[in-house]
Amino acid sequence: MEKYSxxxxxxxxxxxxxxxxxxxxxxxxxxxxxxxxxxxICNQLPYGFPKDNIIDFGxxxxxxxxxxxxxxxxxxxxxxxxxxxxxxxxxxxxTYPNEAKFNNKDHARRVYTLFVDELLRQGTxxxxxxxxxxxxxxxxxxxxxxxxxxxxFTGKLNMDQNSPDYYIEDTEQSIIDxxxxxxxHHKSGNVKAAIVPRFTITCSEKLLAGLGSLSERYEVPxxxxxxxxxxxxxxxxxxxxxYKNGAxxxxxxxxxxxxxxxxxxxxxxxxxxxxxxxxxxxxxxxCPDATANINAGGIMPVKKLLxxxxxxxxxxxxxxxxxxxxxxGIASTIEHSKIRNMFDPQWEAVNLTEAxxxxxxxxxxxxxxxxxxxxxxxxxxxxxxxxxxYSEDITPLERLERFxxxxxxxxxxxxxxxxxxxxx
Amino acid sequence: MEKYSxxxxxxxxxxxxxxxxxxxxxxxxxxxxxxxxxxxICNQLPYGFPKDNIIDFGxxxxxxxxxxxxxxxxxxxxxxxxxxxxxxxxxxxxTYPNEAKFNNKDHARRVYTLFVDELLRQGTxxxxxxxxxxxxxxxxxxxxxxxxxxxxFTGKLNMDQNSPDYYIEDTEQSIIDxxxxxxxHHKSGNVKAAIVPRFTITCSEKLLAGLGSLSERYEVPxxxxxxxxxxxxxxxxxxxxxYKNGAxxxxxxxxxxxxxxxxxxxxxxxxxxxxxxxxxxxxxxxCPDATANINAGGIMPVKKLLxxxxxxxxxxxxxxxxxxxxxxGIASTIEHSKIRNMFDPQWEAVNLTEAxxxxxxxxxxxxxxxxxxxxxxxxxxxxxxxxxxYSEDITPLERLERFxxxxxxxxxxxxxxxxxxxxx
Numbered sequence: 001m002e003k004y005s006x007x008x009x010x011x012x013x014x015x016x017x018x019x020x021x022x023x024x025x026x027x028x029x030x031x032x033x034x035x036x037x038x039x040x041i042c043n044q045l046p047y048g049f050p051k052d053n054i055i056d057f058g059x060x061x062x063x064x065x066x067x068x069x070x071x072x073x074x075x076x077x078x079x080x081x082x083x084x085x086x087x088x089x090x091x092x093x094x095t096y097p098n099e100a101k102f103n104n105k106d107h108a109r110r111v112y113t114l115f116v117d118e119l120l121r122q123g124t125x126x127x128x129x130x131x132x133x134x135x136x137x138x139x140x141x142x143x144x145x146x147x148x149x150x151x152x153f154t155g156k157l158n159m160d161q162n163s164p165d166y167y168i169e170d171t172e173q174s175i176i177d178x179x180x181x182x183x184x185h186h187k188s189g190n191v192k193a194a195i196v197p198r199f200t201i202t203c204s205e206k207l208l209a210g211l212g213s214l215s216e217r218y219e220v221p222x223x224x225x226x227x228x229x230x231x232x233x234x235x236x237x238x239x240x241x242x243y244k245n246g247a248x249x250x251x252x253x254x255x256x257x258x259x260x261x262x263x264x265x266x267x268x269x270x271x272x273x274x275x276x277x278x279x280x281x282x283x284x285x286x287c288p289d290a291t292a293n294i295n296a297g298g299i300m301p302v303k304k305l306l307x308x309x310x311x312x313x314x315x316x317x318x319x320x321x322x323x324x325x326x327x328x329g330i331a332s333t334i335e336h337s338k339i340r341n342m343f344d345p346q347w348e349a350v351n352l353t354e355a356x357x358x359x360x361x362x363x364x365x366x367x368x369x370x371x372x373x374x375x376x377x378x379x380x381x382x383x384x385x386x387x388x389x390y391s392e393d394i395t396p397l398e399r400l401e402r403f404x405x406x407x408x409x410x411x412x413x414x415x416x417x418x419x420x421x422x423x424x
Numbered sequence: 425m426e427k428y429s430x431x432x433x434x435x436x437x438x439x440x441x442x443x444x445x446x447x448x449x450x451x452x453x454x455x456x457x458x459x460x461x462x463x464x465i466c467n468q469l470p471y472g473f474p475k476d477n478i479i480d481f482g483x484x485x486x487x488x489x490x491x492x493x494x495x496x497x498x499x500x501x502x503x504x505x506x507x508x509x510x511x512x513x514x515x516x517x518x519t520y521p522n523e524a525k526f527n528n529k530d531h532a533r534r535v536y537t538l539f540v541d542e543l544l545r546q547g548t549x550x551x552x553x554x555x556x557x558x559x560x561x562x563x564x565x566x567x568x569x570x571x572x573x574x575x576x577f578t579g580k581l582n583m584d585q586n587s588p589d590y591y592i593e594d595t596e597q598s599i600i601d602x603x604x605x606x607x608x609h610h611k612s613g614n615v616k617a618a619i620v621p622r623f624t625i626t627c628s629e630k631l632l633a634g635l636g637s638l639s640e641r642y643e644v645p646x647x648x649x650x651x652x653x654x655x656x657x658x659x660x661x662x663x664x665x666x667y668k669n670g671a672x673x674x675x676x677x678x679x680x681x682x683x684x685x686x687x688x689x690x691x692x693x694x695x696x697x698x699x700x701x702x703x704x705x706x707x708x709x710x711c712p713d714a715t716a717n718i719n720a721g722g723i724m725p726v727k728k729l730l731x732x733x734x735x736x737x738x739x740x741x742x743x744x745x746x747x748x749x750x751x752x753g754i755a756s757t758i759e760h761s762k763i764r765n766m767f768d769p770q771w772e773a774v775n776l777t778e779a780x781x782x783x784x785x786x787x788x789x790x791x792x793x794x795x796x797x798x799x800x801x802x803x804x805x806x807x808x809x810x811x812x813x814y815s816e817d818i819t820p821l822e823r824l825e826r827f828x829x830x831x832x833x834x835x836x837x838x839x840x841x842x843x844x845x846x847x848x
Contacts, residue, residue, distance in 0.1 A: 077814050080829035081822045084775045114814060292759035298766055322829035334507065335716035339760060342722055343767035351508045390501050390538060398505045405504035405746035408832060
């Protein structure tokens with residue numbers, strides 16, 4: 001029928017999250033897609049559906065593309081190195097010298113190209129990037145994300161204090177450059193500008209106030225780190241004595257909750273901070289591997305925050321996280337919550353349904369409709385071929401679980417953004 | 425010169441453990457090998473060394489093959505599934521029904537072939553296998569390990585109580601079958617027989633005594649589980665009221681320390697048990713992912729045991745562990761020890777040098793000389809090509825670290841056992 005001439009039907013075992021507690025699993029079903037957007041999922045094709053428009057993945061799984069909601073793009077080449085170091089030592093030895101190299105545009109273009117390629121290879125179709133302080137490099141990252149079709153937030157990093165001489169900004173210039181960036185990109189397409197102060201330690205109050213006012217004026221989201229480590233929080237308290245904590249500093253400078261706000265780590269939050277983070281505009285990003293590697297000191301009480309209704313996502317946090325695989329992040333989220341529970345039994349472990357939700361639908365909430373396959377959601381999807389894992393007599397849900405625990409990018413045989421195949 | 429005509433020289437960046445605290449790193453060096461055994465490592469080749477006998481791996485890393493010292497071969501097809509279940513639920517739902525299938529020889533041959541292929545693909549050249557209860561399947565596993573050239577211990581599993589009707593043995597028959605197995609294989613080549621009681625809960629005292637006497641008579645090592653979970657230890661105490669704990673049951677039945685004894689988990693060991701495990705014949709196997717998945721309840725205090733001089737190794741513990749990669753096991757050992765340290769700061773985190781030692785030289789101690797490249801050690805080696813990880817300006821040690829945290833089997837470009845290339 002004419003009606004379906006512009007439709008495509010993707011057939012397979014479809015899995016997506018309805019909510020944190022409910023996974024929808026539709027075996028041998030067709031996802032009907034038009035203009036890159038899901039119309040419905042059905043067991044049988046409508047009468048007269050054109051055969052040429054069927055893309056049949058047989059017994060394979062079809063799941064939403066992953067969301068990596070906290071990742072340092074310029075740290076891509078340093079991933080998996082220096083994992084035995086303390087945070088400050090690691091920053092000074094590896095991270096700051098490495099990020100400083102992004103004043104070279106050729107270097108930025110080369111590394112960011114590799115980085116975005118690897119994101120797509122790992123099935124991350126939606127990403128929230130931490131850049132370097134350099135305006136030009138930040139533009140390059142923006143362009144590459146856009147060219148490759150990802151849904152993304154990215155910006156220009158800000159830091160004007162407590163940073164090495166070779167990697168620090170003048171306060172005024174930092175605000176000027178940031179305004180230039182957000183002015184240019186705040187009304188962009190699928191890649192959008194964000195305000196990205198590194199963390200309160202490296203940002204003066206004047207800088208934070210300026211950034212907060214840009215976020216308000218241009219209506220752009222905020223992305224930073226918060227409540228990451230006991231020592232960091234102590235330093236914050238010393239640097240900003242008139243505030244109760246880092247969250248209040250952000251909040252009172254229009255950088256927490258006034259616009260969509262994505263805060264990495266959020267490991268140590270007292271009741272005041274939890275109250276601020278309950279705002280539907282806010283999201284806390286759990287970065288399990290990073291937390292276990294460099295940021296050691298605590299593990300986010302994920303179950304507690306889920307129960308409180310705080311929006312949660314998963315981040316790879318390259319380079320203190322080592323792998324860009326969010327599938328692996330799902331398994332680590334579960335594993336680490338189990339270890340946490342051994343020592344602090346008041347909060348149960350996280351299960352697969354919850355971790356998968358964090359990595360897909362929940363993580364995707366500030367993009368267009370992504371991370372699920374309900375009507376009106378973008379068909380941003382991965383096709384999982386797990387035939388190399390000898391999956392016999394097991395359910396689609398068990399196959400999803402196995403993919404997260406044992407699989408890798410080789411099992412992602414197709415990636416779609418807005419219904420279009422992504423080339424890698 | 426004639427002297428070197430039967431030598432080979434493997435060139436690369438060589439890394440191996442001297443001890444738990446010392447890694448030997450020799451950049452751009454030659455490992456001279458004759459009859460499959462290392463003679464020396466040198467910066468320059470001896471005068472007249474035949475050029476045709478040089479295998480030049482350029483800038484690649486050469487490291488010892490890994491040791492997986494606790495892995496359930498018949499659980500290979502169930503890896504990564506049911507990870508959210510409790511231990512007993514997981515055993516009854518997945519593990520026992522799955523292991524019971526190995527009464528079918530064709531199934532055993534097919535699965536064990538896949539299993540051993542995957543071990544080699546992941547760089548595990550030395551393995552300590554847990555089989556099923558079936559005599560024929562155990563012989564099949566032995567044969568495949570031998571055909572593929574691995575260094576291995578394996579046996580026939582024993583369980584005569586507290587097991588499902590469809591997967592339990594008669595005590596006498598279990599001992600008879602085990603004797604048949606060890607008699608045939610106790611003087612074998614690189615694959616050797618072991619006595620493998622599942623754990624004390626599933627073994628009557630009569631069975632354990634019989635197995636202990638076989639271990640003595642045929643001088644075969646022992647492989648089992650111990651001190652794995654609080655509940656398990658409570659049940660052990662109820663089942664064997666005259667013994668202080670599971671370790672004493674093994675010890676008094678000639679199954680702990682009289683011969684090489686490899687005990688998985690050893691998470692909860694009181695002073696009595698630690699004293700028994702200090703015996704140089706004993707080794708405790710840390711299975712980080714398995715512990716975090718199914719066996720949740722505690723994490724081995726690895727640093728404490730290392731400091732006490734207890735022999736330690738790493739195990740994948742498929743299927744409660746999900747991945748056969750011991751490189752990943754190294755990273756998990758470190759990460760999980762950091763999480764443990766957050767909640768129980770008395771024991772420091774494990775570092776890369778220690779975890780790599782556990783996975784290579786320490787794990788290999790009951791085979792011939794394996795796991796290092798000193799004179800007289802077997803050239804059982806992996807060549808690591810990390811060029812896809814853009815390793816610029818970083819040291820061989822950092823490259824090893826990155827391989828463990830981010831790499832996978834694709835980075836293992838060659839595997840050698842006794843100087844011979846392994847085909848995968």
